[in-house]
Amino acid sequence: MPEIKHIVIIGAGRVATQLGLALKKSGFHILQVYSRTRASAEKLGKLLNSEITIKLSEVDSNAELYIISLTDEATLEIVDKLKLVNKLVVHTSGSLAMKILKPASKNIGVFYPLQTFTIERPLDFKSIPICLEANSQANLDLLNKLAGRISSNFQDVDSDQRKILHLAAVFACNFPNFMYSIAENILKNSGLDFNILKPLILETAEKIQHVKPHEAQTGPALRGDDKIINEHLELLKNSPEFYKLYSDISKIIKEQSNKQKN
Amino acid sequence: MPEIKHIVIIGAGRVATQLGLALKKSGFHILQVYSRTRASAEKLGKLLNSEITIKLSEVDSNAELYIISLTDEATLEIVDKLKLVNKLVVHTSGSLAMKILKPASKNIGVFYPLQTFTIERPLDFKSIPICLEANSQANLDLLNKLAGRISSNFQDVDSDQRKILHLAAVFACNFPNFMYSIAENILKNSGLDFNILKPLILETAEKIQHVKPHEAQTGPALRGDDKIINEHLELLKNSPEFYKLYSDISKIIKEQSNKQKN
Numbered sequence: 001m002p003e004i005k006h007i008v009i010i011g012a013g014r015v016a017t018q019l020g021l022a023l024k025k026s027g028f029h030i031l032q033v034y035s036r037t038r039a040s041a042e043k044l045g046k047l048l049n050s051e052i053t054i055k056l057s058e059v060d061s062n063a064e065l066y067i068i069s070l071t072d073e074a075t076l077e078i079v080d081k082l083k084l085v086n087k088l089v090v091h092t093s094g095s096l097a098m099k100i101l102k103p104a105s106k107n108i109g110v111f112y113p114l115q116t117f118t119i120e121r122p123l124d125f126k127s128i129p130i131c132l133e134a135n136s137q138a139n140l141d142l143l144n145k146l147a148g149r150i151s152s153n154f155q156d157v158d159s160d161q162r163k164i165l166h167l168a169a170v171f172a173c174n175f176p177n178f179m180y181s182i183a184e185n186i187l188k189n190s191g192l193d194f195n196i197l198k199p200l201i202l203e204t205a206e207k208i209q210h211v212k213p214h215e216a217q218t219g220p221a222l223r224g225d226d227k228i229i230n231e232h233l234e235l236l237k238n239s240p241e242f243y244k245l246y247s248d249i250s251k252i253i254k255e256q257s258n259k260q261k262n
Numbered sequence: 263m264p265e266i267k268h269i270v271i272i273g274a275g276r277v278a279t280q281l282g283l284a285l286k287k288s289g290f291h292i293l294q295v296y297s298r299t300r301a302s303a304e305k306l307g308k309l310l311n312s313e314i315t316i317k318l319s320e321v322d323s324n325a326e327l328y329i330i331s332l333t334d335e336a337t338l339e340i341v342d343k344l345k346l347v348n349k350l351v352v353h354t355s356g357s358l359a360m361k362i363l364k365p366a367s368k369n370i371g372v373f374y375p376l377q378t379f380t381i382e383r384p385l386d387f388k389s390i391p392i393c394l395e396a397n398s399q400a401n402l403d404l405l406n407k408l409a410g411r412i413s414s415n416f417q418d419v420d421s422d423q424r425k426i427l428h429l430a431a432v433f434a435c436n437f438p439n440f441m442y443s444i445a446e447n448i449l450k451n452s453g454l455d456f457n458i459l460k461p462l463i464l465e466t467a468e469k470i471q472h473v474k475p476h477e478a479q480t481g482p483a484l485r486g487d488d489k490i491i492n493e494h495l496e497l498l499k500n501s502p503e504f505y506k507l508y509s510d511i512s513k514i515i516k517e518q519s520n521k522q523k524n
Contacts, residue, residue, distance in 0.1 A: 014480075072490065095490050115462055116480055118469060129458045153461070164452045165459075167494045171445040172459045173466045174481030175511050176438035181475035183433040190426045196391045197427075197434045198471050199415070200377055204435045205467030207380060209460050213443035218276075218378055219436030228334065228357050232429045241514050248510065249437050252503050 004064045004088070004146055008032045009048075010078070011069035012040035014117035015092050019069065020048045022125040026149040032060040036074075056081045064088065065146070066104075067111060072096050079104045088139055094166030097159040098133050109134035109143050112162055113151075116173050125150045131157035131165065176205075182242055186235075214256075221253035266326045266350070266408055270294045271310075272340070273331035274302035276379035277354050281331065282310045284387040288411040294322040298336075318343045326350065327408070328366075329373060334358050341366045350401055356428030359421040360395050371396035371405050374424055375413075378435050387412045393419035393427065444504055448497075476518075483515035 007028050009020050012035035024030055030048040035041035038054050045052035053059060056078060059066070066084055068075050068091040075091055080103035082089065089105040091098075094112055101108035110133040115123065130147045132154055134140035140156065147154035157165065180201060184194045207216050220228040229250050236243040269290050271282050274297035282292055292310040297303035300316050307314035315321060318340060321328075328346055330337050330353040337353055342365035344351065351367040353360075356374055363370035372395040377385065392409045394416055396402035402418065409416035419427065442463060446456045469478050482490040491512050498505040 071485070072487070095493060114458060116466055116469065116478075118473065118478070121469065121472070123465070127461050129461060155458075161452065161454060163493065164448065164454060164497065166490075167497050168445040168448045168454075168459060169462055170481055170483075170494065170508070171441045171448065172463050174479070174483065174515075175441045176463070177466055177470065177475055177479055178511060178515055179433045179437045179441065180470050181479060183430040184475045186426060186430045186433065190423065192423060192426060192430075194474070196376060196417075197430060199389045199391060200431055201434050201438070201467050201470060203385070204378055204439055205463050207378065207383065208439065208442050208463060210383070211380065212456070213439055213446045216378075216380070217436070217439055217443060219432055221432075221436065223333070225334070228428075231357060231425065232432065235426065235429050241517075245510065245514070246432070248507065249440060252507070253436070253440055 002064050004142055005029060006031045006063040007065045007067060008034065008060055008063040009044070009050075009067050009069060010034045010059070010082075011067075011074075012037070012044040013069065013071075014119050015113065016067075016069035017044055017047065017119050018117045018123055018125075019067065019092065019111075019113065020044060021122070022150045023146075024048050028146075028149075031063050034059055059084075061087075065090070065142075067092065068101075076100060088142060090134075090143065094169065095163055098135065099159070107135065107139050109139050110157075110159070110162065111143060111147070112157070114165060114169060116177075126152055128153065130154040131162055133158055133162070182245070185239075186242070214260075217253065217257075219253070221250035222257050224254055224257065264326050266404055267291060268293045268325040269327045269329060270296065270322055270325040271306070271312075271329050271331060272296045272321070272344075273329075273336075274299070274306040275331065275333075276381050277375065278329075278331035279306055279309065279381050280379045280385055280387075281329065281354065281373075281375060282306060283384070284412045285408075286310050290408075290411075293325045296321055321346075323349075327352070327404075329354060330363075338362060350404060352396075352405065356431065357425055360397065361421070369397065369401050371401050372419075372421070372424065373405060373409070374419070376427060376431060378439075388414055390415065392416040393424055395420055395424070444507070447501075448504070476522075479515065479519075481515070483512035484519050486516055486519065 007030050009016050030050040032051040033041050033045045034053050041052040066089045082104040084105040087105050088107045089101050090109040090111045098110050112131040114129045128151050130151050132143045187194050269292050271278050292312040294313040295303050295307045296315050303314040328351045344366040346367040349367050350369045351363050352371040352373045360372050374393040376391045390413050392413050394405045449456050
């Protein structure tokens with residue numbers, strides 16, 4: 001396989017944008033951006049100084065690497081419409097198996113950056129773990145080399161492990177963010193400002209960079225403080241969903257804490 | 263009331279330790295540390311260069327401020343044993359009303375630092391929000407002055423608001439940490455290293471310093487991606503508690519996302 005210099009990005013969402021920017025910054029030439037939506041293609045094309053297309057049949061055949069960064073559903077829909085034969089084609093999904101790319105090419109792989117992305121928020125890719133998989137050692141070598149140009153944190157992860165990582169990422173990112181959102185809601189209902197919780201949220205995430213989460217646990221449920229738990233439930237009685245969540249999560253924390261004590 | 267220069271700390275736990283260190287660093291003289299446990303009193307006394315006692319009857323009467331930093335239960339037990347008459351007495355609890363201190367003194371207040379504390383992990387108090395309450399303007403002025411010496415982020419918060427803040431803090435800190443701990447558990451069961459999730463956890467907390475949590479939400483539940491949700495549930499089928507949590511939280515996220523769309 002030839003060294004990767006020219007890349008086509010299929011997709012123009014959050015991952016495509018941030019990954020495209022990181023690759024461009026590291027000296028790769030993003031030949032073309034494909035998106036079903038012209039506005040999205042134009043927006044990212046402008047950022048990456050690339051050609052754009054909204055037709056799969058017009059995808060440029062002169063790149064050495066094709067990165068599909070779409071929703072899982074959209075990826076599954078387009079793979080057999082891309083006829084890239086011998087080109088290296090990867091997707092960036094946490095959940096899709098590598099093999100679903102087989103209809104698109106003989107050379108396939110996965111380039112999954114384990115991070116939460118926002119279109120507007122630039123990220124330093126250097127510390128983002130990138131999970132790599134490929135259908136041959138030669139392809140894996142190419143992806144390792146590419147990943148090493150934008151991050152110092154990449155490793156081989158097979159499709160089954162990647163699924164587990166993606167599940168764990170839901171608990172590490174999506175669910176904590178939803179808990180922040182409930183806190184925001186509770187304060188808003190009482191006319192209080194969410195800003196006051198920001199240092200606490202940051203310290204909670206910074207602490208587990210150094211302490212294991214199960215050792216960092218604090219709070220009324222861990223202490224088995226039923227008086228406070230009941231006071232909190234009383235405050236939540238008009239929000240049945242939050243009441244139930246508070247009650248269920250506290251119960252599991254208490255049970256696990258009791259198990260550890262015994 | 264005289265200006266605060268000398269302080270007695272009742273308690274030697276996580277909050278007492280970090281607050282004591284911050285006050286000492288800002289030039290206050292910690293006269294004495296009380297703890298029921300001699301070893302704890304000695305440990306903190308050494309850090310703060312203070313006298314120690316394990317008897318409430320021997321609490322030094324020469325301080326201008328007495329900070330009670332115990333569990334809520336222990337605080338309620340000792341308040342009527344402390345005879346401090348006119349001295350300013352505060353507690354550091356998120357949940358206890360100020361008025362429970364009445365048996366201890368005529369001058370009472372609350373000094374609640376809204377943060378998660380670890381004994382071993384030094385914290386920069388400058389950015390920690392401190393919630394203040396007092397039973398007179400003079401006492402509030404003293405606490406404001408004290409708080410201003412260790413933090414640049416303090417405000418008046420009454421007992422009812424403080425309870426709401428404490429409830430929100432459980433959702434902002436204790437529950438997210440428990441979600442990290444579930445992620446840790448999932449990875450451990452598959453022989454994967456928790457370290458790979460650390461950049462994701464940090465970015466999730468950093469993102470909401472700038473974006474509102476309900477706007478920062480990502481993930482399969484927000485997208486209504488039932489295919490991935492079901493795959494994740496399948497992976498959790500041997501952990502009924504985590505299965506239920508994943509399912510319940512995803513359901514609420516989906517419902518709220520649908521409400522926002524309509």
